[in-house]
Structures are given as C-alpha cells and as structure tokens.
Amino acid sequence: METQQFDIAFTHATLLTADPARPILRDASIAIADGKIAWIGRGLPEHVPCKRRVDASGKVITPGFVNVHSHSILTMVRGVAADLGFAPSYTPGIPKGTQVTPDQARVLARLGALEMLMFGSTLIGDNFVCADVTTEAMAELGMRLTPSWRIHDVDFSKVTEGKWEYSAAIGSATLQAGLDLAERWKNHPLVSVQLAAHAVDTCSDGFLREIAAISRACDLRVNTHLGQSKVEVTRVQERTGKTSTEVLDEAGLLNDRLMAGHCIYVTDPDIERLARAGTHAVHIPKCNATSGRLAPVHRIKRAGVNIALATDTQHGDMVELMRWALMTARVQENGVNDDWQPRHVFHMATLGGARATGMGDRLGSLETGKLADLVMFDFRRPHLTPHANPLGTLVHTGQGRDVELVMVNGEILVEGGQPTRVDMAEVCAQAEEVCQALWRNV
Numbered sequence: 001m002e003t004q005q006f007d008i009a010f011t012h013a014t015l016l017t018a019d020p021a022r023p024i025l026r027d028a029s030i031a032i033a034d035g036k037i038a039w040i041g042r043g044l045p046e047h048v049p050c051k052r053r054v055d056a057s058g059k060v061i062t063p064g065f066v067n068v069h070s071h072s073i074l075t076m077v078r079g080v081a082a083d084l085g086f087a088p089s090y091t092p093g094i095p096k097g098t099q100v101t102p103d104q105a106r107v108l109a110r111l112g113a114l115e116m117l118m119f120g121s122t123l124i125g126d127n128f129v130c131a132d133v134t135t136e137a138m139a140e141l142g143m144r145l146t147p148s149w150r151i152h153d154v155d156f157s158k159v160t161e162g163k164w165e166y167s168a169a170i171g172s173a174t175l176q177a178g179l180d181l182a183e184r185w186k187n188h189p190l191v192s193v194q195l196a197a198h199a200v201d202t203c204s205d206g207f208l209r210e211i212a213a214i215s216r217a218c219d220l221r222v223n224t225h226l227g228q229s230k231v232e233v234t235r236v237q238e239r240t241g242k243t244s245t246e247v248l249d250e251a252g253l254l255n256d257r258l259m260a261g262h263c264i265y266v267t268d269p270d271i272e273r274l275a276r277a278g279t280h281a282v283h284i285p286k287c288n289a290t291s292g293r294l295a296p297v298h299r300i301k302r303a304g305v306n307i308a309l310a311t312d313t314q315h316g317d318m319v320e321l322m323r324w325a326l327m328t329a330r331v332q333e334n335g336v337n338d339d340w341q342p343r344h345v346f347h348m349a350t351l352g353g354a355r356a357t358g359m360g361d362r363l364g365s366l367e368t369g370k371l372a373d374l375v376m377f378d379f380r381r382p383h384l385t386p387h388a389n390p391l392g393t394l395v396h397t398g399q400g401r402d403v404e405l406v407m408v409n410g411e412i413l414v415e416g417g418q419p420t421r422v423d424m425a426e427v428c429a430q431a432e433e434v435c436q437a438l439w440r441n442v
Contacts, residue, residue, distance in 0.1 A: 006031040006038060006050040007410060010376070013056035015040065016391050018063050018350040018365040023343065024391065030061060032372040035410035040368055058380040060390050062346075063365050064122025064373035064408065065318035066353025068146070069223060069261045069282045069310035071128045072112025072138065073097060073105055076435045081313060082290045092160040095438040097129040097150070104434045105130035106137040111431035113138040114419060116316035119400025122373040122408045123353070123363065125259075125310070127196035127223060131181050139191060142413045142421055144373065146357050147185075148196035148223060149178040153207045164235055166204045175211065182220060190409060192221075192357070197253065199225040200244035201235040205251065212252035221257045221358060223282070224248070227265035227295075245270035254279055259356050261310065264288055264295045271296070275303040280356035283348065285324040287312040297325070298332045301339065308353035309345070317400035318349050326395060342395035376405040 009031035017023055017040075031039035031050065044050065074081070077094045084091050100108070109126070116124050126138065127148040135147040153171025154164055175195075182193040197203050197211045215222050226244055227233065236244050245266060248254045256278035263281050266274070274281060281300050288295055301307055309321055322345040329340045354364025362371050379387060383397045406414035413420055 004033075004048075006033050006044070006048055008032050008052045008054065008412075009039070009044055009050045010054045010056040010059070010061060011044065013376070014060045014379070014387065014390050015366055016060060016062045016346070016394070017367070018347060019367050030366060030374070032407070032410050035372055037366060037368050037370050037372050040366060056376065058378070059404065060377045060379045060394065061366070062120075062375050062377070062394075063350045063363070064144075064375055064406065065120045065349050066123045066308065066357065066364060067116055067121040067310055067316070067318055068123075068125040068259060068308045068353050068356055069284065069312055070112065070116065070124055070126050070316070071313055072109040072116075072124075072126050072134065073100060073128045073130070074313040075108055075112045075115070075431065076100070076438050077313070082287075093442065095442055096156070096160075098156060099438065099441065100130060102130050102133045104438065106133045107430045107434045109134035110137045110141070110422070110427055112316065113141055113143065114422065114424065114427050116311065116318075117141055117143050117406060118403060118414055118417070118419060118424075119317045119319065120375040120403045120406060121311075121316065121318055122375070122406060123357065123359075125194070125223060125357065127194070131177070132184070135181065135185065135191065135193075139188075140421065141419070142411055143190070143408055144363075145191045146194050146221075147181065147191065148194040149174060149181050150198055151175050151178050151196050151211065152198040152202040153204055154198075154202040156202070159202070164201065166207070171204070171207045171210075175207075175214070179214070179218070182218065192359075194221045194223050194259075197222055197224045199228060199232055200247050201232040201239075205240065205247065208247065208251035208253060215253070215257060221259065222253060223259040223261065224253075226260035226263050227270070228262040230265065233265045243267060243270055245273050249273055249277070256280070257358075259308065261312070262288060262295060263297070263300060264293050266296065266300075268299065271300055271303045271305065274300070275305050278306075280306045280308055282308050282310050282356065283325060284310050284312045284314075285328050286314045286321055289324060289328055290314065294328055294332060296332070298329050298340070301329075301344075306352055306355055307348045308356040309348045310353075319394065319398045319400050319402070322346060322349050322395045342392045345395060346391060372407055372410040374407050375403055377402045378404045
C-alpha cells in the first residue's frame, strides 16, 4: 500500500493476524495511515516518515474483536438475570426495557459499550429498545456499530405472564423505528444499521415475511434469536407446526444476510438448512452455559456454517468468551481434537464475526489495506508468560483486562487501559444511579 506518511506505527510486536496465510508474525511492525493498515512487516520502510512510533516489545496485537450480538441496556440486570435461568425480556421480577426512559437508556448503553470497548471489541452489534438514543451514546465512544431496534409484534408487557398476543400496531411501530434508525445513520463510516427481528415466537408469520421483504428491498442485514429456549420451540410448534428455522426459511429470512443468535434448540435438518442458506450462526457460549444449556455448535461448525461470537447480556469480555467457546465445544466432543483449537475460536471472534456482518473484506484480520481496527495486549505479565504460543496463551489464560490499547478506524480509543473519549468513573457513577432507580420500581 503506497502512502506518503504513517500516522502511527507499532514496532517489535507479536502480531496474531487472523490471516490464514501468515497467522503469527514475531518482532513485526504494523503501521497505520488514513484509518487503514498501511504496512505489515519487519521494521519500517526508511523512506516513509511516521508521526508517532510505539515500541511494542512484549506486546501482542490482534484484530479488533467483532461482538455481533449484545444488549447494552441490560447491564441494568447484571448479577441477577444470569441466575434466573431465562432471557431477561421473558423473566418477571426484574427491570424491563419497556420501563427504561430514553435518558436512562443513553446512560446504560454507554456503560455497556464502554465495557466491551475496553475489553477489545471494536465492533458491537447492539439491539434493544431506545436504539435511537443508545446508538448516539455508543457512537460517541468512537467504536464501530451495527445497531438495530428490537423489532416484534408481540405485546412484551404480557409475555412475562405467559401470554403471546400479537399487535399490528406494535409491529408497525417497531419496524418503522428500525427503518428510521437506518435512515438516520445512512452512509456513516462507523455505523451500519441492521433489522432485529427479535425471535420467531415474538414475531408473527406475516410480520416475518414483511421484515424479509424490507430486508431485500433495502439491503439490510437481519439479526434474530433462533432456538433460544424451549418456550420458543413450544410456542412456534403450537402456532405453526414447524421449527423456528423452518418458519424463517418459509418467510424468506433464511439467507446470507441473517445472523441467528444462540441456536441452542436446532435439529440436524435445521442445521442443514442454515448451511445451505449461508446463514451465520451467532454463538453465545457463556450466556448459554450460564443458563445450563449448550448449543450444538460442534455440529453447526461441522456442517460448514460460519460462526461468529457474541457476549449478549453477559460480561463483555470477548477473550473470556473465546475460552468458553473452546471449553464447551470440547465438552460436547468429549475431548480435544483438531476441530476445536484456539485458532478456531479466535477466527470466530474476529474474521467470522466480520463476515457475518458483511465486512469480512474490510475487517477481522490484520492485512494491508484493511481498516485499522486493532487491539494491543500487554504480555509482560505472569499469567501471559512464556510466549511459546501467544494465541494459545491468550485464549486459555488471557483476559479483557489485559488490553492496553484499542484502535478503531485509526483512532486510539483506549490507551494505557483507559478510555480516551470519556471519563470512566463518570460513566460508571451515572449508570449506577440509573440502575438503582430502575430496581426501586420493580
């Protein structure tokens, strides 16, 4: 890549590139210009001036993690919802998205997004209520976003009572909100809006067909919850006589624009449908395991489905999540094999996620010409030493707290482990105040 000047260069680093052609480079340099990776190699070209050089000796640089499915507002139920055994939107006795004001949503979204950013997620796929204000709040942090409004035509105020009642007015309002969000952020360099068809049990058949038609017409990707719970399976079977995957297929949503979250309750024929359609499976191993369930991700991977990783409502640490993905798959495989190694879950957290969002040609690996979204870890710590296999060490013993620097689009958003655009203490204090108020009203 020809360039007149490097904006910043990191030298003497270990690069975990996620590029199969050269997955690891030791004592390497990586230089950034105009928001893109301009150089990877030994040393730096002598003829190209550089504004800033960073000696990255003892550091490991990776692509930014692509965290494709989260609900940042649900930081409000942290420490509680995980022990109730079901998704927060279906669970009585805890604060609900329908109770959150726009001002509260802004504060909570900023907390959730900051957590994910500081742990190395450079792209966040966030969907929930109040997406207009939450997208603004997250965008202020400088990260890359694929946001969406929670789209459904079920009356969520009755779901916790075990009632699934569908309303055309609710569907029209949520879908229009999603389209308004797409129009608001159209052509933004860091924000690519999606449609979030919440789930097959919370979207009626006709409404799913309507979402599919709009997705095609507007070329918008769709994310959903698929096979998330036995309740979903039962409700969909009672309503349609089919599996959720079959319903999505008949609605026209099962294609390479769809990102299907969880995939816990999917049959082998369902998995074959996902593979044929090119649908992307969003693996959420910690959320699943915390509720005592495992998705058949070993069978999904074997079928050739592209898999991305996501933290959902759990701790926003993608490093920890890779470990959960690896360990739970090995439990299902009853041992260690060549199908489940650190490189596979690292791919899911980086290039697999980028491909799911339709940005695999621009993100997800450290390659010349790609966008400069990267993370630097400090490996000069006891639990990250020795460096015989840096990728294995990162997956097995690393933590998001080991992140020293995060860059998005060439801008440093975390340096020295601290955010550069906001005051972390202020973000936390405001969120704590909002959460206390919401819990008082439960």
